[in-house]
Each structure stands twice: as C-alpha cells, then as structure tokens.
Amino acid sequence: MIAPEAAGLKLSLRPPYRPQALNISLNHAGIALLAALGALGVVMYVVKLITAWGDRAEWAYPTVVLMFILSTATSAPLIAYASRMAKGYWALPLRRIAALYAAPSLLSFVLLIPIMASLPPLEGRSNLWFGFSAGAPFLTDALALSILLLTGMALLWFSAVPDLAGPPSRVRAMGRWQRLLYLNWTGTARQWKVLRAANLTLGAFYLMGYAFVHMLLTTDLGQSLLPGWRSGIFPVYNAVTGIQAGIALTLLTAAVMRRFSPEAGRFLGDEQASALGKILLAATLMWFYFFWSDFLLIWYARLPSEVAAMQVTVAITYILPFVVAAVLMLVLPLGLLIFNKVRQSLSLIAGVSSLIVVGLIFDRIRFYVAPMANPEPFGHAMHELPAPYWPNALDILFMIGFIGLMFAVFVYAASRIPVLNGWEMRQGSMLRKERTFMKTHVLVIGKPD
C-alpha cells in the first residue's frame, strides 16, 4: 500500500482524481449490525413516544443521547471548518469525514421535540428567558437547533457539490431542479470563488450557532431543572468537551475508514493522527481546565445551593459516572496522548478516541439525568439531594439503539456522498511539493491568500 503522504502528493497528476462514495452491503457483518442497531433505535424511539410522552423522568436517558449527539456528531463538522480557515493542509482527507457527521446530527432534532414537550413551565425556576414569552423554550430551542442543523447540512452539501456534479456536460444535461440542487456547478472561476466564500461564511455561522445552541440546551435541559445550579461556564464546558469528543469521533472514523475503505485508506495516515492528536491533547487538558474552574469556585465559596448541585453532579449522587468520565476523558487520554508514539499512530490514537467517546456518555449522564428526573424543579435551592435515577432495560436499549442509529445514518450518508473531498485534496496536492534541502527531503507547503 502506498504511503498516505505520497498518495496525497500524486493527486495532482492526470487524470483528475474523482473520489467514490462507500459501497455498502447488508452482507457485511458490520453494516448488518449497524442496520440492526439503527432499527432498534427507531423501535425504541417509537416505544418511548407511545409509552412516555410528557413524562420527564422517562426522557432522562434520551436527553443523554441528545446531548451526546450534540457533542459528537454536531461538533465534528467544526473540524472541517476550522482546518479550512486555518489552512491546515494535513486535514484535507479528514474534512469530508468530519462534515458527513452533519447528517446523523439531524437525529438530535427528532429527540429534541418529545424532550422539550416534557419540560415543566418556566415560572418558578431559574431560566435564561427572563420572561420572554414568544414560545420559549420550546420554539426557541427547536428553531435554534434546526438552524444549526440546516447550516451543517448546507456546509456538507456545498463542499460536496464539486465532487458530485461531475463534468460540466453532465450538469448541463440535468433537469432544472436537479441542476439547481447541484448549484448549476460547471466549475467556473466565479463559482469557485463563491464556493470558497460560502464554505467560510457558513462555517463561521455554524461555529457561532454551535456555541449558542449549547448555551440554550445545556441550560434548559440541565441547570434550569436543578434548583441552585448556576454556572456560567457550564455551556462552554459542554461545547469544549463536545469539540474534544468531535475530534475523537473523527479520528475513530478515520481509523475505521482506513481499515474498511481501500480508497480512503490510501490517504488517511499518521500525518492526520499526529496533527489532530495534538489538538486532541489540548482539548483533553481543556476538559480539566473547565471542570476545575467550575469546581474550585463552588468549593471555595461554599454557597449551600451551589454546593448541593455540585454534590449531585460530582460528589455524591452521580459520583460513579463522574469517576468513569474523568478516567475515560481525562486521566487515560492524557496519560497516553503525551507519548509521541501514540499521537503519531492512527490506530493507537483511535483507541484513545474510543475511550473519550464512551467517557462522554457517562459525562452527560452525570449532568442531565438528575435534572430531567428531578421531581422538584422549582425554586432556587434544593431541600434535599435527589436520589440517583439509574437506567432500566428500556433506557439501555434506547441508548444503544439510538447511538447505533447515529452511526448507521453516517454510513448511509457516506454511501451517497464520497468520504473524501476530491476537489480540496487535489487543490491541496497542487500546493504540496517534495524538495531536496541540503541532505534531506522536505515537504513544501504553499499557502495562497
């Protein structure tokens, strides 16, 4: 197998490189398993809708899944945007993989509707709406999330059109609506300019939307339902740990793609692992920084209402998920990622990434189960700590099924849209040259304005 870096350098040669979508078949054991899990997710969702509509505690673990999707699938496209903005040449083969997660992130909207419907009225509890009555929080949160998800899809579609459209003659032969869907793409200089501007603008909008939606949902589904919990850093903590998990998910997917997709495997290598691994290490340190900034203040000030909330999420009620999350998202990744060998190997870093993704589930359990299952969400302080609400068999099946569904939707999207962004990789290869410098070979990277 040709080295990924060398394969990347050769892309500028003729004939033009055209990436293909994944060829999936239910005969493959992995695909069949994902399909089965996806079906289980759909069934469990319907069962929940029928049996638990309006029952907030019943939607506690689905809220965990919602926040998990928001922190993984919804955050992954940010890697595509950020690397594009920072002109990170190393991320070229990863951008489409990251952007494709916009498709499964649509599932978060499906979950949001019944969860929002189970929330109690805002009166009598702390909230961010300050008497704003135009449909808050139901319509406002749904609107904010839907705009974010649509922006993500637009970002995916805009970046995929040059790969999907094919030669100009093919587009010209299409019907009117189909041509419109393909943005009438014939690859003119003006179209390339618009595409570049659209990618950057949509990306910036997506980043701001990501932060804003986190602010709304973490408050409306978390803090607002646990009296006394007041933490300005909590939305940022969620967004940052979401980015950590989004990076981990992208690396994990890249490793799987390298194993199962020969085409993608040619381009995915240790260069991506090494560069993204450093960012993952930084994001892992951020986990600690944001946790500590929250914890220290509450521990030091010792205001009873705040301490009680901390006891629920960290110290007493949900101490077990907290410990598991801390080990899987901080201790083990930090201990492993400081080694160059781990960071520079896609296979090894995928192992670390899987720990982080699993750890995130426990992290979200400790934050969202207690508020959603709290029978007394009103007031400004808790009188006694709520009892832990552990998942029943239905909840566990729901979580497994719905997370499986998320991956199944990703695989389906990857079977429709190529997992490699050929046009960007080809452009990138034109800006990469290998040269001899003194007695060694060096890579020369061009960075146009």
Place this chain on the structure above:
Amino acid sequence: MQEPVIADTKTSNRELLDFVFAWPAWFFAVGGALNGLLVAAFVVVILMLMFGLQFLGYSHPVYWGFLIVNFVFWIGVSHAGIMVSAILRLTQAEWRRPVTRAAEVLTIFSLLTAVQFPLIHSGRPWRTMYWTFPYDWNRGAWPNPRSPLVWDPSAIFTYLTSTILFVYVALLPDLALARDRAPNPVSRAIYGVLAMGFRGTTRQWRIQTVAGLLLSAIILPIFVSVHSIVSWDFAVTSVPGWHNTIFAPYFVIGAVHSGVSAVVTVMIVMRYAFGLKRFITRDHIDSLARLLIVVATVWLFFFLLDFFFGLYGTEPAEVDTWQRRLVEPPWVVIAITFIICAYIIPVPMWMFRAIRRNFFWMFVTTILVNVGMWLERYMVVVPALERKSGLTFTYGDYAPSLSEFILVAASFALVILGFLTFSKLLPIMPAADIKEGQILADRIRVGRANVPAAMRE
C-alpha cells in the same frame, strides 16, 4: 500572504541591529519624559506610605479601585507574548517570526509593572512578605495556601521566570550576533557573557530549538493559569457580580484580546520608530487582525455568558450589581464606551481586508480595544464593591483621585521605558528566527500563480 522578506544576511543583520548600536535624539527625549512620570509616581508612593491608603482616596466599602484595575489590565497585556509566541511557534505559523520577540518583551515588562500594583495597594508593601513567604519560622506564621494572596504571587512569578527563560533561550543566537558585531570591547564582552558561548554549532542549534519548543509547551498551562488565578481573586468570593464560574476563561480570553491588540500597536510603532518597514509588513498585521476577530468574538460570548448567568438566578444582589453596571450613571456611560471600543467599532472594521492591511487604522482600532478593555476591568471591579449591602445600608461611592491617575500613567511609562531600554540593548527582532524563515521560504508555481510557500520537516 506571508511574503517572505528576502534580503542577504549582511543587510538583515545590519538593519536588525541598527537601533541597538545607534543613539537617536528622540530616544533621550522620550526616555526623559517617561522618567519624569516615574518620578511623579515615586513621590505619590512615598506620600501614600507616609499618610496611608486614604491618601489615594480609598474608603469603605470600595478599597479596590484604579490600582487593582491596573494590575488586572497589565496582567492581561502580558498574555500577548505567550499567545503570539508559544502557540504560533507550536503551530508552525510562519508569519510569527518578526512578531515574537516584541510580544515576549511586552510580556516581561507588563508583568513587572503589574506586580507593582498589589504591592502599592497593600499600603505597607513589606508586609506582603508575611502573607506570601514563611518569614519567621519561630512564630509559626505560615502563609495560608487557601488564600489568593498566595496563589497570585506564585502564579505570576512562575510565569515571569518561565517567560524570561523563554525569551533568553530565543535570544541566545541574537546575543551571539550582537557579540560578533559589537563596536567596542566592553559591549562585546557583555554580549559574550550573555551569549553563553553560542557559536552556532549543529548541536547548539538543536538544543536551542528543542528547548524553545519544550518551553513553548510548558509555558502554555502557566499562561492559562495566571489570568485564571487573577480572576479567582474575585470569583472565589461570594461578592455579587464577581462570583461566576465563567470568570476564569472570560479573563483569559479578555487578556488575549487585550494583549494581542497591544502587540499590534507596539509593532506598528516599532515599524516607524526603529525603521523596520521591511520586516513588519501588512501581512503580519493582517494575520494578527484575523486572529483578533476570533478572539474578540469568543470574548464577547463569554461576556454575554457572564451577564446572562449573573441575572440567571434572579438573586436581588446580582441583579442590583448588573443594574448598577449597565443602567445607572456614570457606569452606563462606561459600559457603553467599553463595549463600543472593545468590540463594536474594531471587529466590524477588521472584517475588511483594506482595514486589516492599513497601519493607521490598525493602530487606532487596537488602541481602542485596550481603552475598552481597561474600562471593562474598571466596570468589573468597582460597581460590585459599591453595592448596598447588609452592613453598609447604602451605596458606596468611589471616584479616582489624581494620585491614582498619576500611578496609572506611570505604569504605561514604565512598560514603554522597559521596552525601549530592552530594544536599545538587545535586538527587538529575532534575527536568527527571521533568517531561518528566509531560508525556509519557497514558492510553488500553480498555473500562472506563484504561491508563497514554506518548507516543513
């Protein structure tokens, strides 16, 4: 973008060391004026020691005024060096090269200035020894490690030490360069000792590069911790308006906003004052302005989180503090001015490429940012203390005195004087780094375009 400065080594060396070995007349005029301000501040401090803190106009309940605001401001500016230097070095951003030294030096002198203010503010500076160092073991008087009074000096002096080390390691090749080109034997001997025998052997270059990278990585957590700890001076208390968990990242990002803006201001001044037009180009300020757009927007988001979560619990004292900050005069004027200066004017202007590449407008907007950021710290600190509380029953009143204005002006004089003195004695541009950048610079031809490029290992 990132057009390399192509010049032969001899010309580069001469231009970069020009100011070190020259004595322009303006240097003495500016130095004299700055020293005058420092003398005035010295007199104020002596009078304060004689008459106590009331000489500065402090009275119950507002004991934290201009001095603490200035302390926070200069700690914030000190974040410029590490943000620009360490992060950009680790990410191999090529445009960093002419920027780093000035940013690092700004860090050192901002920090040295910042630490003066808690000392002055203590009223009896020597007593800070009691709180921070175990001064008399026989009395069993140990500092309280739970107190921010211990955290602050620990963090600041760790940051100062590591920044000096960081700058020194990066300076070694330039000290050797100055040694080799010094016009007289005395300065040659001094530079020789400081250069620690650096001759540019392969082994020395390798060690210097690895040390620089390691220090970059080690210094980053320190950089984040310093302003976090400064924020915790406020936030660990239960004072309404201060006790918010977002304070640490909010202070850090505010510091970066203020610090990187200060670097842009300093670079533009350096470009004209030191004749470095070939080294500080439009590309550099363009790149820094792009960085500032992101930093400023994150800062605004954190400010809004601070505001929203201040009001979130609808606790009367919190609401009262925010009302005082944002609605009541004179604070409403300060609040509007700070948000306009720190975000509303500069960021929309930076969206335009023509502005980002214009030295005059970048100078004006970055000055505005720091005016805004100073006022922001003032708005964070004072109104929260002025509030009506159970034991004061009425609002406190605070108006800065003339002495405080003199001390604030002197702090700017101290930083500028330190910066000027450094640039007079040592190269303010990293000559070795710039020359390395020129060696690594390349071009790639794509169709008819000739794209600037750089070599990577």
